[in-house]
Amino acid sequence: MRTRVRRRGIGIFFGVLLMFVLLVAFVGFARMMFSRQVTSSAARQVLKRRLRSYASSVAEEAVHYVKSRVNRPGTELFGIFRREVYAGESGAEKLHVDVELAGAVPVWSDLSLDSLEVAIVYQRQFSRMPYEKYGVVEVSVEVSKRLGLAGSVSLRLKVGYPFKVVLAGVPRPYDQTTVFVRKADSLVEGVNDWLRDAGTIFASLRRERDEVLDLLEGVTSPAVDRDYWKRTIEGVSIPGESFLWGRVHLFPEPLTVFSVEEYVLLSWLDLKGALHDAAGRLEGRRTRYEQALSELRSSADSPRAWGRYVESLRSYVAGVLDCIESVRSFQEKFSEYSGPARERLESFSYKLTLAEFARKTTWYLPEDALGGNDINAVMAEFLRRHPVVNGVVFVDNPTSQLALHGERIGRLEGKWIIVSSGKIRVDKLYAPGDDSMGVIASYGRLSVEDSNAVALIAMGETEFMSGAVVDGCVVFDEIGSFAEMRTESVKVHRRRMVYSGRTTPEDPGGAFDSYYYVSVAPYESYRVVE
Amino acid sequence: MRVAFGRLEDGERSAGARLGVTATEIVLCLLVMGVVIVPLLQMFSAGRKSAAMTEDRILARLVVDSIFSQLEACTFSELADASPLEELVEIPSFEGAVMRGLSVSLSKECPRQGIIVVKAVVDWKDFSGHERRMEEVRFFSDEEASLEDLYPLKQE
Numbered sequence: 001m002r003t004r005v006r007r008r009g010i011g012i013f014f015g016v017l018l019m020f021v022l023l024v025a026f027v028g029f030a031r032m033m034f035s036r037q038v039t040s041s042a043a044r045q046v047l048k049r050r051l052r053s054y055a056s057s058v059a060e061e062a063v064h065y066v067k068s069r070v071n072r073p074g075t076e077l078f079g080i081f082r083r084e085v086y087a088g089e090s091g092a093e094k095l096h097v098d099v100e101l102a103g104a105v106p107v108w109s110d111l112s113l114d115s116l117e118v119a120i121v122y123q124r125q126f127s128r129m130p131y132e133k134y135g136v137v138e139v140s141v142e143v144s145k146r147l148g149l150a151g152s153v154s155l156r157l158k159v160g161y162p163f164k165v166v167l168a169g170v171p172r173p174y175d176q177t178t179v180f181v182r183k184a185d186s187l188v189e190g191v192n193d194w195l196r197d198a199g200t201i202f203a204s205l206r207r208e209r210d211e212v213l214d215l216l217e218g219v220t221s222p223a224v225d226r227d228y229w230k231r232t233i234e235g236v237s238i239p240g241e242s243f244l245w246g247r248v249h250l251f252p253e254p255l256t257v258f259s260v261e262e263y264v265l266l267s268w269l270d271l272k273g274a275l276h277d278a279a280g281r282l283e284g285r286r287t288r289y290e291q292a293l294s295e296l297r298s299s300a301d302s303p304r305a306w307g308r309y310v311e312s313l314r315s316y317v318a319g320v321l322d323c324i325e326s327v328r329s330f331q332e333k334f335s336e337y338s339g340p341a342r343e344r345l346e347s348f349s350y351k352l353t354l355a356e357f358a359r360k361t362t363w364y365l366p367e368d369a370l371g372g373n374d375i376n377a378v379m380a381e382f383l384r385r386h387p388v389v390n391g392v393v394f395v396d397n398p399t400s401q402l403a404l405h406g407e408r409i410g411r412l413e414g415k416w417i418i419v420s421s422g423k424i425r426v427d428k429l430y431a432p433g434d435d436s437m438g439v440i441a442s443y444g445r446l447s448v449e450d451s452n453a454v455a456l457i458a459m460g461e462t463e464f465m466s467g468a469v470v471d472g473c474v475v476f477d478e479i480g481s482f483a484e485m486r487t488e489s490v491k492v493h494r495r496r497m498v499y500s501g502r503t504t505p506e507d508p509g510g511a512f513d514s515y516y517y518v519s520v521a522p523y524e525s526y527r528v529v530e
Numbered sequence: 531m532r533v534a535f536g537r538l539e540d541g542e543r544s545a546g547a548r549l550g551v552t553a554t555e556i557v558l559c560l561l562v563m564g565v566v567i568v569p570l571l572q573m574f575s576a577g578r579k580s581a582a583m584t585e586d587r588i589l590a591r592l593v594v595d596s597i598f599s600q601l602e603a604c605t606f607s608e609l610a611d612a613s614p615l616e617e618l619v620e621i622p623s624f625e626g627a628v629m630r631g632l633s634v635s636l637s638k639e640c641p642r643q644g645i646i647v648v649k650a651v652v653d654w655k656d657f658s659g660h661e662r663r664m665e666e667v668r669f670f671s672d673e674e675a676s677l678e679d680l681y682p683l684k685q686e
Contacts, residue, residue, distance in 0.1 A: 014559050025566045032573050039584045046591050050666070053598070057647075057669035064644050064671035071676060101641050107649070107667045163676075362677065385607075390677060522673030 055141040055157035070518040082513040084130035091123025114142040156530040166360040168415035168517035171351035178494040180258040183478040188251040221301035252338030266487035274326040282319035289316040357419040362391025389414040397422035464490040590664040606672040631655040644672035
């Protein structure tokens with residue numbers, strides 16, 4: 001039989017100790033679990049950062065692939081970015097991009113690239129032209145790392161880069177001209193009145209000649225050979241209306257003129273000046289004619305009076321014809337657009353506005369970029385950093401003059417349009433060779449010296465130094481004063497390379513797509529990590 | 531054994547009887563302590579070690595992130611021109627946190643024109659004196675690659 005032993009002693013403390021140990025064990029276990037959770041969470045965060053670094057690097061390589069090919073003829077991307085996009089179209093395009101480097105980095109050998117998608121997510125026209133547009137290229141990367149048998153950590157990165165596609169040249173259709181004057185009414189101001197006067201002068205001369213012939217019939221002096229003078233006077237050709245309007249025509253209003261000749265002397269545009277000179281010479285002839293006519297009426301018996309009359313009549317008629325030839329020469333050298341044709345041309349004139357160039361800007365250079373107000377210092381720094389300039393360089397210089405001296409800054413390689421909101425001076429400025437082209441668009445005062453191989457878009461006042469040569473084309477908004485512009489002996493050569501082709505919805509292949517310049521922004525417009 | 535811890539036949543009390551526990555209870559107690567405490571102590575030790583290592587890894591990661599975020603603020607040409615790369619960055623010091631033997635080295639290579647691969651290596655010693663290393667790589671591409679390209683104009 002088992003004897004029940006009454007317990008005595010300190011054994012109870014073992015029980016208490018055990019309970020304490022169990023409590024500590026529980027707390028410790030909880031702490032351990034928490035610590036493990038924190039460790040796991042931290043490890044996941046570290047892993048996420050690794051994944052982000054990997055995904056960012058893949059995106060960098062992918063966007064560099066795009067950037068380095070968009071302006072390289074012969075690549076698939078070159079063609080895709082130059083496809084025309086019309087209103088209402090999204091312009092979304094998938095791009096094929098190869099990424100090789102990021103996957104070969106040993107540090108990332110435990111990570112996997114699950115997917116890489118590069119696409120133009122949308123494109124829009126700047127204004128109304130399907131070839132000048134802006135949009136966003138998006139690189140979407142998904143990377144992951146497997147954790148054990150079932151778990152994995154993945155990360156999706158989306159990065160968007162804005163881009164622009166612009167015509168890096170003279171806007172169409174102005175690129176087809178040698179000289180273009182958008183508002184040409186001031187060039188022909190008063191010319192129509194003069195032409196009508198010329199018709200009146202001829203009519204008056206014919207009427208007066210008839211009177212003189214009547215007067216000749218009444219001459220009795222044997223000193224005057226009536227038959228001779230009759231034949232002589234009738235032999236003087238005084239043009240009629242049909243002759244006049246066969247040679248010239250009245251200028252329509254409003255008027256745009258342009259030339260597509262191989263070269264144009266800007267002085268040819270100064271019709272009013274030429275007409276003024278001819279009319280000045282004509283004034284003397286008219287005075288001599290009127291004096292001779294008056295003398296003839298008062299002394300018809302004098303053979304000398306008849307001789308003076310015939311001579312002054314011939315001279316006067318020739319003078320009027322000289323004036324008409326001035327107008328005819330202008331009308332032969334320049335094409336005139338008015339009415340619906342001009343309205344159609346005017347529908348493109350927004351391309352010449354400062355706001356339109358501002359939209360298409362690739363580079364923006366404010367004159368206070370370096371802290372001062374010296375735009376030339378800003379431009380020098382810009383050219384130092386960018387020996388090759390492509391795209392639209394918008395120079396905001398309201399107070400300082402931008403001086404582009406070719407001998408100082410050298411040949412500006414690339415396809416560029418330098419837009420100046422203020423004063424600009426160009427001198428021996430060259431865009432070299434057949435693979436570069438430069439355009440100066442001026443909205444302040446433009447001064448041109450010496451020979452320049454650039455196209456000029458002169459939307460403000462313009463001043464040419466004597467003998468200046470422009471190898472390209474010149475587009476004027478308006479010509480105010482030829483005296484101030486000093487166009488004597490200024491020559492504009494048409495540069496064939498200025499023409500960039502033409503495009504229509506039916507025939508988009510007519511455009512030279514190497515004239516389109518694609519600039520992908522050096523910054524991201526958005527970055528999303530999921 | 532039954533008598534070993536109880537009242538002996540001769541009336542003497544055994545040691546166990548004097549403590550007031552039975553042999554079974556003592557065995558069980560030792561068993562529990564052995565099963566629970568020993569692994570728990572080991573886990574404590576491992577937990578401390580793990581926490582220290584985690585903290586070191588987080589700090590190393592922060593160093594790497596700080597370096598790359600500083601490099602991201604640089605232009606591609608600055609990265610290309612910098613020699614050594616360390617002149618572009620400031621190695622962060624974390625107040626109150628100590629990483630033993632921390633050293634950072636940066637290297638770059640240009641596997642393709644327009645791309646620079648920067649490798650950051652962070653070395654340190656853990657609490658037990660073992661050398662630890664974290665390596666990270668980041669690609670930097672020429673942000674103005676599309677703005678520099680020159681292609682010939684052709685009258686097709």
